[in-house]
Amino acid sequence: MESNEIRQKFLKFFQNRGHKIIPSSSLIPNDESVLFTTAGMQQFKPYYTNPQAADKDFGGRNVATVQKCIRTGDIDEVGDDTHLTFFEMLGNFSFGGYWKKEAIQYAYDFIVKELGLAIDYVSVFEGDKEIPADNESREIWKKIDSKLTIKNHNRVDNFWGPTGDEGPCGPTTEVYINGVEIWNIVFNEFYKTKDGKYKPLEVKGIDTGMGLERLLVQVQKKNNVYETDLFNGEKIKEERIIADHIKAALFMISDGVMPSNTGAGYVLRRLMRTVASYKNRNIETIVNRYINKYFETYSNLEKEKFLDEFNKEERGYKTSRVATVEILRGRKEKNIVEPLTGYAAFGISSTFGVRSNDISDTTSELNIPVSDNFFQEWEDARRQHQKLSQTSSAGMFKGGLANHNEKTIRLHTAHHLLLAGLKANVDKNIKQRGSNITEERLRMDFLCDHKLTDEEKKKTEDWVNDKIKKGLNVVRREMPLAEAEKIGAEMEFGAKYPEIVSLYFIENEKGETISKEFCGGPHVRNTGELGQFKIQKEEAVAQGIRRIKAMLL
Template sequence: MMTSRERTLSVQVKQKFSDFFQERGYKNWPAGSLIPDESDPSVLFTTAGMQQFKGWYTTSQPSTINCQRTTTCQPCLRTSDIDEVGDENHLTFFEMLGNFSFGEKDSYKMKKRAIEETWEFVTKELNIEPKRITVSVFSGDEKIEEDKESLAIWQEVAPGVEIKKQGREDNFWGLGPPAQAGRPSTPCGRTTEIYVDGIEIWNLVFNEFVDNGDGSFRPMESFGLDTGMGLERLMMALEDTDDIFATDIYRLWRDKLAKISRFKYQERPRDWRIIIDHLRAATALAEAGIIPGNKDRGYILRRLIRRALVYGQNLGIENIGQAFSDLPATIKEEEEKFGLAIKKGKKELEEILGRGQKEIPGQLAFDLFQTYGLPLEIIKELAGEQNIKIDEDGFFAAAESHRQTSRQGMEQKFAGGLADDSNETIKYHTACHLLLAALRKVLGGHVVQKGSNITNQRLRFDFSHPEKMTPEQVKAIEDWVNDKIKRDLPVATEEMTVAEAKESGAMGVFDERYGERVKVYTIADPSPSSGAEVNPTTGEIISKEICGGPHVKRTEELGDFKITKEESSSAGVRRVKAVLTKK
């Protein structure tokens, strides 16, 4: 066990992890965006290191994968346990160290290599004593048999170490919900977990199956390794503490909060932990370009900021921005808005309390929270001063109803990628068709759309491409799109069967997501260039795709097209952001 003098700082641990696996043939891969590829609507945020590689596990052609083994340090955000944050080990935002492999043909060799590497890193590189370690393997059930291979390997690699057999809830894992129409297949598999002093630090997932979505599983054509080790929990083991917020990762956060809190960490640890975790998560989201709002990711960001501010009040903090001067401007602006909203909410609540009611209905209390951000704790406190009760069951029922409605709306939004159907959003939607055509023209026919997000102010477009675009390529794409806009080309639509659409050459994903009949949108140039694909009726085909619409009638309506940013979205996927300006 490391002494206090030998404690490894988190940045050094990350480097040690990367170096260890690079020496063993893994390629150090850049972290994916905290905002995942929107062709996968199963999650709002990146929740695991393997998320950017998800398609690599299910490909039927492993030889097309850019790299067979990778290692990353991936920022992740999970809000499923947000109400648990405040204890010694729950977080919303964390970093996950991981090593991955794809296209494996021998599952036993894959498992043996992974377990041997894991044991060597933990006991030799990190110097964690074997007596502190326990491991677990999948015990088997009626659908998937026991993982006898992993059990035997552990017995060979780490004789004497306690091995626990656990069920599906603990030792079987997949990324996202099961496959269904419009949603990618989910790689999944049995896992083996490593615990130090009873705390899970590392999870090894052996992706051997695909979830069919009907309760059954099918073997994958090739296997894959997906491991994840939470950096923050690992630091607990290395620094010999049972409090994750006592590790070096949070030291600067604690020091800054101590300057403005009226209470010490030991006096109000839950409030301190919530504030630190939520501000760290909010900072990551703000830096990823998310703006506080009332829907989807914006709602999550707003909730994180406002929860941090509410618990700051418990510590007597009037202005968190004073201590954390380097917080993104987005968070500081939201703090100002929240202060004004709280004042309005309290005034509204005072009027409600003055009506002489003995109990405030749960829906009304939730409306105060939803409209003004007035927390239930504050509502209860002010109402209690007048001996008025709150229907808390009704409050939580209204909150759950809101969550369900939001979730359904999110799924509908991601299905088409459109935030609304305003005129500006429709223009951006049409521009996406020209952008895809331009990308294929400039970069090559390997480019396919991987996701999009369209608002009335900008478009974001994800596409398959293995490397960063050069400035010359970006300019060539802009020029190509603007040329087609300037030519004022017609945008035509016709309805046909899926078979007819496929026969016509329309681009699309030909699977169960479509109904019997589809709409095909075509942008064509009546004056074709030499050697172009020409339709006798419409002229040169510029773009032809299956799409639910809506679109503009002619391209000149779009204005000028400008790419504002080009970046990595995930492994093998690039992302561009673009705007349209009036001429």
């Protein structure tokens, strides 16, 4: 049974049981707090709190879909038997239309009766001091199959949500085949308040997800996802990374994502440049295979657009590779005897979009010494970078940004210049105490013991515009927290930082630093992209704290 047959079988199964079949939404979600669509329920989030809207939009409260998804948190794990960047999620959803008995029965019937698979075991929430055990689900499973193994799992494995400090949440039950979780069924039956209380929801919701690729491994009796009909039997890690990244990039570009240095475009650029770094590639052959395989389900895949963008990124990668060599050669020419740390090397890698092998090969060629714990330091930095990526995917925008739109990003970079300008023209001891950045304006609160004079405002404004006109580079680097503190980078007031931190530098043509701040981004690549900076208002917000509102014209 191949992938397309399983998709159709799943949708027909739920259509016959009163579900409206909804097409996959775009990989670019309407929700600006996340980079990509990561789950089937994403397009249905509003209906869980407003189920009446489902009656109007779908003619009922039960829907099913096969959703294309991108997840970025495990990109560095791609190449093993299970991790993928692009995948499809089969899901059925109900906004008060049915509850646990029906949801569990549907799962059992589809897995056992439709697909002929044997369930290894199922899990239910064991309960804790805040939420009682999900005995209802346990009893439902027992009535369906008295011989079925039912395991108790804790909150980490079998309780979902909320996303953020408050919101819908509830226990889950999971279906396992050959020890692998295949289907996750979420019962949204509580609302967690900001004060930590769990209140029963008036309208309870069902949210399920089953990864198509994982399911195919079981149905087709394969050893890993690359042996299924959605891939081409790739065996070594390099082949698998190329196959995974090309597929993900093809779907991203076809849905409108374009390579850039921020947001979703940065993820796309990273994928394409990783592929560009490998020598043994048959790009067009792989793209053709995917278009033929997915055409019946996703007819919007754009081969020529993908190849055009890939060629651009390949040229960009070669340029970055040269820049990396020059940085390391400069280190040698300056007779720096201190060994290159894994932290610093990872910072170079993430800044220029080159692979670890590129750094390693160059240090060997130039005979540059590396630290004794180089690879452990590199791995620590990579893991911390992965946490930053997962936070970004979860939609937790830092630094007071309302979103990651182009205008907001430009104002974010202008915000860094403003702080540096205040320190240069008003008082070197000025410290930021708050910020808020939207598409229309930036707002900064800062420590200052007096109202700014017209001359001080004019000098600061002119200083910022001068740096914009000079077209200064904006560069992101990662380094140990202690090193960042040592060089005097600006820190967010009251923030707690991990051992490896992200910093943004604004540098002039001589490599001298104009601004350096702890920051997760995103930013423009060059200050010349900003336009004219204008201070709109300066006022007091508290004793010793002033506020500036500014915009870009």
